[in-house]
Amino acid sequence: MNSLHDKIALLGAEALSDKELLTVLTEDETIAEALLTAAGGSFAKLSQFDLSRLRMIGGLGLRRARQLAAAVEYGHRVAISQASEPNDVIRSNEDILRLFRPQLEGLAHEECWAVYLTNSNRIIERQRISQGGMQSTVVDQRLVVKRALELLSTQLILIHNHPSGTAEPSSEDKILTDRIARAAALFDIRLLDHIIISREGDFSFRSAGLIK
Secondary structure, X not given: OHHHHHHHHHHOHHHOOHHHHHHHHHOOHHHHHHHHHHOOOOHHHHOOOOHHHXXXXXXXXXXXXXHHHHHHHHHHHHHHHHHHOOOOEOOOHHHHHHXXXXXXXXXXXXXXXXXXXXXXXXXXXXXXXXEOOOOOOOOXXXXXXXXXXXXXXXXXXXXXXXXXXXXXXXXHHHHHHHHHXXXXXXXXXXXXXXXXXXXXXXXXXXXXXXXX
C-alpha cells in the first residue's frame, strides 16, 4: 500500500491503474480485484452498485462500501460542477455531451433541457423544460418557443435522457422534435439538434439526418 501512496506522491493519482486506484480506496488489493471482476472492469457499472451489493463483494463491508460510495459521489459532483462552468460557445455535439452527460446519464427519471443560443452559437441560457417518469416526459413546444422569444434566441438545442434502454429515439421523441422544429421555424428560430443521452451511448437527430 505504501508503494501506491509513493506512486501518487511522485506521479499523481492519474498514474494509478484501475486496480491500484481501488486498492487505495478499499485498502485491500484482493477486494479491489473482486470489485473490478463484479463490474466487468467498468467503473461506470461499479458506480451503479448500491451499498447492499457493494458491501458483499469480496468482503468489502459496510464501512468501506460507504467510503467507496462517497468517492463515487465526489467524482459525480466534480463532473457536474465542471459541466456547470461557463462554456460560452457550442462548437459540436461533444460540447453538449460534456455539459449534460454528468447531469443526466445517471438519473432514474427523464428530463428534457433546452439550450438557447445566439446566431453565433453562444449560450444564452440552459433551462430544464420538463421532468417526467422513467419512460417519458411531457414537453410543451409552446413554452420552449416562448422562452426563446423572451431571450431573443435564434437557435436552440434539445437534450433529454433515456434512463433505461438505448439512446435510440422513440416515435414520441421523433414527433416532439418535429413539433418543436416547426413551431420554432414560425419565428425564424432554428432547432439545431435534439440529443438523447443514455448510459449506453447517445443519439443526435441531426447526425442521423432527422433534422435538416
